[in-house]
Amino acid sequence: MNAHAPAQLPRQRNTLRRLIQPLVAPPVFDFWASRINRTWSWDRCLARVVSRTDASSDAVSLLLQPNRHFAGFAPGQHVNIGVEIDGMRYARSYSLTNAPRADGRLEITIKTIEGGRLSQYLCGTARAGDVLDLGQAFGDMTLPTHIDGKWLFLAAGSGITPLVAMARQLATQGMAVPLTLLYWARTREELCFADELRAMAKAHSNFNLRFMLTRQPPQAPDEVAGRIDQVPLDSLVDGLPSQQVFACGPGGFVENARELLSPQVKSFSSEAFTPPPRVVLDTGSVQVTLASSGRTLTVPRGQSLLTVLEAEGLRPASGCRMGICNTCSCGKRSGTTRHLHTGDITDEPVSALKLCVSSAATDLVLDL
Amino acid sequence: MKTSDMSPTNRNRALTAAELDAFASELDAVRAHTASRLGESDAKYIRGIVKWVRYSEIAGRGLLFAGAFIPAVLLPAWIAGVLLLALSKIMENMELGHNVIHGQYDWMNDPHLNGKTYEWDIAGTSENWRHTHNFRHHTYTNVRGLDDDIGYGLLRIFPEQRWKPFHLAQPLIAVVFAILFEWGVAAQNLRLGRWFAGKTSKAQMRELFRPAGRKMLRQIVKDYVIFPLLAGPFFLVVLSGNIVANLLRNLWTYMIIFCGHFTADAETFPKDSIRNESRGHWYVRQLRGSSNLAGGRLLNVLSGNLSHQIEHHFYPDIPANRYAAMAVEVKEICARYGQHYNTGSLPKQFGQVVWRILRHAFPSRPRKSASPLLQTQTN
Numbered sequence: 001m002n003a004h005a006p007a008q009l010p011r012q013r014n015t016l017r018r019l020i021q022p023l024v025a026p027p028v029f030d031f032w033a034s035r036i037n038r039t040w041s042w043d044r045c046l047a048r049v050v051s052r053t054d055a056s057s058d059a060v061s062l063l064l065q066p067n068r069h070f071a072g073f074a075p076g077q078h079v080n081i082g083v084e085i086d087g088m089r090y091a092r093s094y095s096l097t098n099a100p101r102a103d104g105r106l107e108i109t110i111k112t113i114e115g116g117r118l119s120q121y122l123c124g125t126a127r128a129g130d131v132l133d134l135g136q137a138f139g140d141m142t143l144p145t146h147i148d149g150k151w152l153f154l155a156a157g158s159g160i161t162p163l164v165a166m167a168r169q170l171a172t173q174g175m176a177v178p179l180t181l182l183y184w185a186r187t188r189e190e191l192c193f194a195d196e197l198r199a200m201a202k203a204h205s206n207f208n209l210r211f212m213l214t215r216q217p218p219q220a221p222d223e224v225a226g227r228i229d230q231v232p233l234d235s236l237v238d239g240l241p242s243q244q245v246f247a248c249g250p251g252g253f254v255e256n257a258r259e260l261l262s263p264q265v266k267s268f269s270s271e272a273f274t275p276p277p278r279v280v281l282d283t284g285s286v287q288v289t290l291a292s293s294g295r296t297l298t299v300p301r302g303q304s305l306l307t308v309l310e311a312e313g314l315r316p317a318s319g320c321r322m323g324i325c326n327t328c329s330c331g332k333r334s335g336t337t338r339h340l341h342t343g344d345i346t347d348e349p350v351s352a353l354k355l356c357v358s359s360a361a362t363d364l365v366l367d368l
Numbered sequence: 369m370k371t372s373d374m375s376p377t378n379r380n381r382a383l384t385a386a387e388l389d390a391f392a393s394e395l396d397a398v399r400a401h402t403a404s405r406l407g408e409s410d411a412k413y414i415r416g417i418v419k420w421v422r423y424s425e426i427a428g429r430g431l432l433f434a435g436a437f438i439p440a441v442l443l444p445a446w447i448a449g450v451l452l453l454a455l456s457k458i459m460e461n462m463e464l465g466h467n468v469i470h471g472q473y474d475w476m477n478d479p480h481l482n483g484k485t486y487e488w489d490i491a492g493t494s495e496n497w498r499h500t501h502n503f504r505h506h507t508y509t510n511v512r513g514l515d516d517d518i519g520y521g522l523l524r525i526f527p528e529q530r531w532k533p534f535h536l537a538q539p540l541i542a543v544v545f546a547i548l549f550e551w552g553v554a555a556q557n558l559r560l561g562r563w564f565a566g567k568t569s570k571a572q573m574r575e576l577f578r579p580a581g582r583k584m585l586r587q588i589v590k591d592y593v594i595f596p597l598l599a600g601p602f603f604l605v606v607l608s609g610n611i612v613a614n615l616l617r618n619l620w621t622y623m624i625i626f627c628g629h630f631t632a633d634a635e636t637f638p639k640d641s642i643r644n645e646s647r648g649h650w651y652v653r654q655l656r657g658s659s660n661l662a663g664g665r666l667l668n669v670l671s672g673n674l675s676h677q678i679e680h681h682f683y684p685d686i687p688a689n690r691y692a693a694m695a696v697e698v699k700e701i702c703a704r705y706g707q708h709y710n711t712g713s714l715p716k717q718f719g720q721v722v723w724r725i726l727r728h729a730f731p732s733r734p735r736k737s738a739s740p741l742l743q744t745q746t747n
Contacts (some may be wrong), residue, residue: 022586023594025487027480031422044479082477087411089477319503322650324684326471326483327503342400351482352474 038131045069047134049126050105057189059111059158060123061097066106066134073106073137075099075165076246081108082133083121089133091349092118095161095248096137097193099169106134109192111158141246141271143169147177149266150242154228154257156184156249162271163248164193167200167207175204180237184212184228184249188219198222210236228256242266250274280336280345280361288360290314290368291333299360304340306355309368316355316368323357330355335364379633380656381706388648391705395651398697399683402690406475413689414464414473414481417669421460428453429595432609436602446609453613455670458620460489462672467688469494470502474685492554493583500556506684510629510636510657517629518636520545520552521561525630525724527732528638538729549618554584620670623718624661628677631659632720633710654681655702660695660711667714668692678709 026042033040039048047064055061073079073096082091098107112123126132143166151170153163160183170179185191191211201209201222211223218225224236234240240261247257247270254272262268282302288309289296299308306318306328319327323341329352336347337358345361346353353366383391431449435442467473471483479485487494500516508514512528519525523542524535545552558576562568568576591614596607635656642653661667661675668675673688679695680688702709712720 027486028422030480031418084411084476084478086407087409087476088407091477319499320507322507322647324506325498325503326474326685327498329471329474329484341396342403349477350475351477351479352471352484 039065039067041067041069043069045134045136047106047132049128049130049132051128052126055109055192056111056194058123059109059190059192060126061107061109061192062122062126064106064108064132064134066104070104070106070134071136073100074142075169076142076162077137077139078162079106079108079137080133080135081118081122082135083118083126085117085121088348090118090121091133091135095139095165097161097165097168099165099172109158109161109164111190111192139271141248141269142166147173149244150178150239151180152237152240152243152245152265153179153181154184154245154247154249154261155181156228156253157190158192158273159247159249159253159271160192161248163246164197166246167197171200171204171207175200175206178206178208178238180208180210180243182210182212182236184214184253186213186215188213188216188223208238228253229260233260240264245269248272280338282338282359282361286335286360287363289363289365291365292368301361302338302359304356305337305353305358305360305364305366308360309355314368318356321356323354326352326354328355329353331367333365333367336361337364379708380652383648383652383705383707385646385648387705388646388652390648391701391707392646392648392651394701395682395698396647398694398701399686402683402686402694406687406690410473410687410689411476411478414468414476414687417459417463418480421456421464424452424456424459428456428613429606432606433599435609436599436605442605446605450609450612450616453609454616454620457489457613457617458670461617461621462624462674463669463688464488464672465490465494466672466674469497471685472687489587490553491550491584491587492556493579495579496554496557502684506681508642509654509681510634511639511642511653512636513639514642516556520556521559522552523725524728525721526636527728527734528636529728531728531731535729539726542725546619546622547615549622550614551584554580623714624671624674626721627659627661627714627717628674629657629659630721630724631710631712631717632724633708634659651682652707654678655707655709657681658710659717660709661714661717662711663714665692678711 024042029042030040030044033042039046045067047066047070050063050065052063053061075096075098078093078095080091080093082089084090094108094110096106097109098105110119110122113119139162141162147170153167155163163181167179167181170177181197183191183197188194188211194211197209201207209222211220212228212231213223213225214227216225224231237243241264243265244267245257245261245265247254247261247268249257249272251272251274254270258268258270285298285300287296288299288305297309297312299305299312306316306321309316316330317327319325321328332350332353334349336345337353338345338361340357340359428449428451431445431452435445435449438445465486465488468481468486469483469488473481474483484498488497505515505517510518512518519529522545523538524531558573558580559568563573591610592607595610596603599606637653637657645653655678658677658681660678661671663675668691673691674680676688676691676695679691679698682698683691683694686694699709
């Protein structure tokens with residue numbers, strides 16, 4: 001499934017763009033363009049909220065219209081959504097829940113998380129007409145171009161989001177291959193897409209659907225009670241050894257699924273989301289991934305990142321080494337850091353992390 | 369000059385190492401207090417400045433065109449256009465560019481207000497500025513031989529700088545430098561003095577000049593070719609307006625920047641003063657090397673809050689719109705530790721700068737060795 005629509009953009013437009021590029025200052029262009037339409041930008045990918053609908057008791061689906069800089073996606077992939085809250089832009093990854101549409105619109109489904117800044121904003125405050133920052137799609141858990149064999153999707157909580165996109169993709173193609181979806185939630189009120197999935201199961205005999213509840217007894221015939229390690233998977237799923245498995249959910253769920261299934265199925269892929277740590281450590285070591293150079297290093301916690309990277313033989317740009325000149329600052333895509341002067345903890349992605357006065361508290365991904 | 373009767377030595381109590389540590393932690397606390405409160409109001413402030421810059425630029429350029437095409441209003445439209453365009457450039461360079469390039473608004477994660485990528489509307493590249501200003505000037509403030517901003521390798525501002533006969537011409541050179549200030553800043557990283565002395569190879573120079581030259585060309589093409597050409601037959605009206613607007617900006621930025629570190633009480637320091645420098649020691653050096661301008665909010669905005677040069681040097685990465693509030697506490701802390709807080713009106717401070725330029729054109733000697741930064745060093 002190739003959905004990279006902007007590849008078909010008129011070539012002339014790109015040539016014109018190249019020609020006038022030297023004359024354009026993107027911030028100035030964006031300032032004036034955004035007076036006319038808030039999603040117009042010289043080179044930034046932005047999206048307008050078209051509509052919002054409640055997806056469950058604690059989740060909201062947003063339909064987004066991206067601008068022309070969005071390069072398309074495959075079901076199962078995620079995008080970073082950025083929102084400004086109290087002057088600061090926060091970004092989180094969300095799975096796209098729809099199959100690519102002719103109008104290019106994207107759907108994300110957000111579950112409210114207690115203490116989750118962005119999820120609360122998107123579920124509570126975001127309205128049609130708002131403009132959000134949008135990143136390009138990423139993620140490897142996607143269906144192959146030629147789909148065959150049997151598929152088993154295991155979802156827990158908001159882990160349903162990439163899997164529902166692939167289920168919808170298969171449904172639009174007539175459900176040509178057998179698909180089983182086991183979808184865990186604590187209560188049935190927290191289930192997203194329940195009506196739609198049931199309708200899909202009714203329409204396609206190839207689609208086997210089970211809602212797995214961990215805190216309620218089953219009522220409907222398609223409901224089952226129990227956690228993944230408490231239910232008889234081989235009786236719920238036909239021909240387990242020939243299944244190709246995609247699992248998505250919290251880290252613990254995915255680990256359980258892997259232990260139970262990966263030895264006995266045809267293939268097993270997974271994606272897990274992990275919240276930032278509750279307790280921040282300053283001893284021991286962590287992995288620092290340098291996204292631009294593709295290297296991964298093991299460095300100690302609690303020490304200046306600039307110093308420890310230099311000790312690994314790297315030469316990041318640096319100046320004052322005391323946190324004032326900003327020469328060593330670089331983007332941090334993920335992970336938690338501690339400011340060595342103030343002791344402050346930052347677990348948000350930031351555009352400028354001062355390496356000289358920051359230490360790693362968890363594994364990090366840096367733009368180096 | 370009345371103030372010069374009082375040497376800095378008398379105005380600053382030498383602090384013990386313990387006092388320096390306490391001084392530093394009090395100043396650090398002011399930073400932490402402000403940093404924890406950054407948010408919506410700061411974002412609104414800097415976006416408001418962006419708006420001002422953009423609208424005043426378009427209004428200024430629009431008036432220049434109006435003057436060009438409607439002969440009846442030529443002169444008033446030209447004057448108003450020049451003033452608005454100069455105002456736009458001053459705001460862009462000082463309150464927006466300078467502060468954003470320091471990374472003051474990086475916490476917002478707004479790609480258009482990112483210190484590492486922001487490019488300003490002036491002949492010099494932001495990249496050069498990050499090195500000469502953010503790193504060298506702010507880290508080694510007023511340290512002779514390390515901070516190239518001391519006289520910009522051209523002027524003798526302090527008696528500690530070696531006098532050469534060339535300096536006799538500096539009253540004139542200083543004026544030319546003021547008029548061409550943006551070009552002087554653009555060339556600062558090229559170290560032309562070293563090149564003339566044959567210390568920079570041709571290949572090195574070419575490497576250095578490529579990005580600098582590209583930016584200079586871009587500015588020239590924009591202000592002196594494209595916009596004038598848009599006026600067609602009235603090319604000269606727009607061209608002259610743009611030249612004068614850039615010139616006004618140059619004079620204003622020169623005046624503000626020179627007031628920051630070249631007033632009568634500002635001190636310079638020898639290279640060995642920063643060996644094993646503690647945080648408190650660093651704060652004291654920043655304080656003694658910097659001077660503020662007392663004025664109202666208008667002066668704060670038009671100077672990019674360099675009217676709070678002391679606070680800016682203490683906290684170069686804290687949003688400048690916070691300096692005025694921080695200054696109240698900083699001033700009180702300095703007073704408690706017996707440290708002189710150098711401030712004065714723009715005429716007073718700039719008068720002192722002019723006096724320095726005139727006085728040190730001629731041979732001069734330091735009056736006394738400046739008071740040491742650390743009391744323990746005197747023992």
